[in-house]
Amino acid sequence: MAELPSVDWTRREDLRVLFAALGDGNGRYVGGAVRDTLLGLPVKDIDVATPLPPAEVIARLDQAGIRNIPTGIEHGTVTALLVGGPVEITTLRHDVSTDGRRATVAFATDWREDAARRDFTINALYADPVTLAISDWFGGLDDLAARRVRFIGDARQRIREDHLRILRYFRFQARFGSEPADAEAEEACAELASTLKGLSRERIGMEMMNLLGLPQPAPTIARMAELGVLSQILPEAQPDTLADLVVQEQTQGVAPDPLRRLAALLPPDRSLAEHIASRFRLSSAQKKRLALAAARSDEPGDARALAYRLGPSEVLDRLLIAGQSIAPLANWDVPAFPLKGGEIVARGIDAGPQVARTLRALEDRWIAEGFPPRERVLAMLDEVAPHPLQNRP
DSSP: OBOOOOGGGGGGGHHHOOOOOTTSSSSSSETTTHHHHHTTOOEEEEEEEEEEOOHHHHHHHHHTTOOOEEEEGTEEEEEEEEETTEEEEEOEEEEEEBBSSEEEEEEOOOOHHHHHSSSSSGGGGEEEETOOOOEESSSSHHHHHHHOOOOHHHHHHEEEEEEEBHHHHHHHHHHHSSSSSSHHHHHHHHHTTTGGSSSOOHHHHHHHHHHHHOOOOHHHHHHHHHSSSHHHHOTTOOOHHHHHHHHHHHHHOOOOOOOHHHHHHHHOOOOOHHOOOOOOOOHHHHHHHHHHHSSOOOOOEEEEEEEEHHOOHHHHHHHHHTTTOGGGTTTTTOOSSSOHHHHHHHOOOTHHHHHHHHHHHHHHHHHTSSSOOHHHHHHHHHHHSSOOOOOOO
16 A cells, blocks of 8 residues: 655644544545645645544544634534644535535545545545555546546536536646646536636636646646636636746746736736726735736836836836846835925925925936936936025035
């Protein structure tokens, strides 16, 4: 039987205490932690499956003095707050009914039954916390070795249970999959793509951002377009621009950014970008940045001047999307305008609109001249409002 490699996280003392509290045989690692460890990838989240009902899990954790929160008690999930980080403990389940958006579940005691309701074979791998022996009922180990993302059982049935699995399939394909992709999975996703319209825009937005944040999402996005999936969730998308942006990020050594990549997918239309940000339930800050990045042009103009007015992140987005060098912004901090309105008033200009206009005009000249030092700004000020005879402060 295959075993999970003994790595740092599997040797954590707080996890040993957790499984001792649950009792012998009452807990196994499941999902991403098992999958990623087998791939030699860092593990972010640890999930545990158990045949114990949630109330019993809480009682045993309380008895062991382990703090816990009933984070999803209706679906059987209790979060144990351990020294090394939170661990979600979920009771084994089977689906009673599904409508593509939510499921009604019943608790179970059969490990294979719990595995059968999961989405992909590579996510249905369980590991014993003591022996590290892996339980694999659906060929997940072979699929993992082949870098193959495959639905458990009938792909269409899995998607009908939860329509979001279409997007999850493409995200996992972008992260783990090889070519050629699983033909049955792609056919099912294409056939049922229209079901995505029944999902909340927020859930779709989250999955899209997770996909776009991966190192190389462009081929997968292009495939989604070919299969008619992308048009269901983002009909405005222009996939070719994304591929060009990814090349620029890699060439210029810039980390992937899902918001920038979403902007690259869109036509250069600020109002459209704002509409999509609202559709995907992005934050106000994300909405603003997306709109500024999407309102790009082939000639972004003076990079530092734009960075001063719009912000360095926004201009970095524009330069990369336009295929231009980001060198002007390297190791450059946006300066502060070295003049205050009070200094203009001291020159005899009455406080009010005239001061504001003078300040803006001087700031514009300062930007146009490449942000010279204060001495030059004071010389500009002398030209419009000569200094009185007393010494400058």
